[in-house]
Amino acid sequence: MALIPLAxxxxxxxxxxxxxxxxxxxxxxxxxxxxxxxxxxxxxDQPERTMRVRKQGADAPYERTDTVEKAGLTPTQCIEIxxx
Numbered sequence: 001m002a003l004i005p006l007a008x009x010x011x012x013x014x015x016x017x018x019x020x021x022x023x024x025x026x027x028x029x030x031x032x033x034x035x036x037x038x039x040x041x042x043x044x045d046q047p048e049r050t051m052r053v054r055k056q057g058a059d060a061p062y063e064r065t066d067t068v069e070k071a072g073l074t075p076t077q078c079i080e081i082x083x084x
Contacts, residue, residue: 004068004075006030009056010038011082018076023069027053027062034081049083056080 001024008019008030017037021030031051039045052061055071056078062071073079 004073006068006073007076007078008034008037009078009080010034010043011080012044013038013042015042016078019079021068021073023067025068026064027066027071028064030068030079031081034079038081046083052082052084054080054082 001022003020003022006019006021008017010017015038017034019030019034019037021033025033028051031053034053035051050064052064054061055073061084
């Protein structure tokens with residue numbers, strides 16, 4: 001387990017944020033951490049929809065149970081979080 005910073009862009013937010021995550025966090029945990037900094041602040045909450053995480057520019061999201069380590073994410077790599 002190691003703490004690393006990711007650059008996180010939540011769809012609809014105008015600010016790219018530095019998001020500290022642990023390598024054992026799942027993508028659902030990463031999405032929740034990113035939401036704490038955007039949803040209800042710059043992005044409207046959509047509780048009926050699932051949040052997903054993908055590498056910046058990727059078409060498909062990571063599996064929700066993938067960990068940061070399994071996804072191969074490295075410090076300051078940019079991810080996108082969005083409501084599915």
